[in-house]
Amino acid sequence: MYKVIITVRLKSSVLDPQGTTVKGSLHSLGYTEVEEVRIGKTMELWLNTTDQVEAGKRVDAMCRRLLANPVIEDYEYRLEEGA
Amino acid sequence: MYKVIITVRLKSSVLDPQGTTVKGSLHSLGYTEVEEVRIGKTMELWLNTTDQVEAGKRVDAMCRRLLANPVIEDYEYRLEEGA
Numbered sequence: 727m728y729k730v731i732i733t734v735r736l737k738s739s740v741l742d743p744q745g746t747t748v749k750g751s752l753h754s755l756g757y758t759e760v761e762e763v764r765i766g767k768t769m770e771l772w773l774n775t776t777d778q779v780e781a782g783k784r785v786d787a788m789c790r791r792l793l794a795n796p797v798i799e800d801y802e803y804r805l806e807e808g809a
Numbered sequence: 810m811y812k813v814i815i816t817v818r819l820k821s822s823v824l825d826p827q828g829t830t831v832k833g834s835l836h837s838l839g840y841t842e843v844e845e846v847r848i849g850k851t852m853e854l855w856l857n858t859t860d861q862v863e864a865g866k867r868v869d870a871m872c873r874r875l876l877a878n879p880v881i882e883d884y885e886y887r888l889e890e891g892a
Binding site for chain 2: 727733735745748751752755757759760761762763764765766767768769770771772773774775781784788791792793
């Protein structure tokens, strides 16, 4: 059993209107020290498998095929055993 | 200047229909080893400040007031200096 934590972020060259909106809201609340906000996704997957190398390859394929849009997003993941 | 990475997740007692949908899609693609999927948000904030303790307190307040819904979500954050 492995737990995988995947983080998907917009590439830095891609505009993040959601982040800009949140920044504006934080400024309205008085948090004017906030200079930039970028918003991404985090996904936790539990995998019923024992082979860490194979699990990593399959998670990478899941990210490319479904979980991230490689045109505008970067992804990274880490595996935790037995979680 | 500090970079803050905030992770907001649904509490484990709260149903995650988005995660369930993603799990179904992964199964359809043949990734049947996926037993559970939970989806959250990750936010990166850049703060123009020099006081780490004060920055931590203010980030905690931002989470409670705007970035997370404490009724159904948990949040955690970490500060990185000069990022």
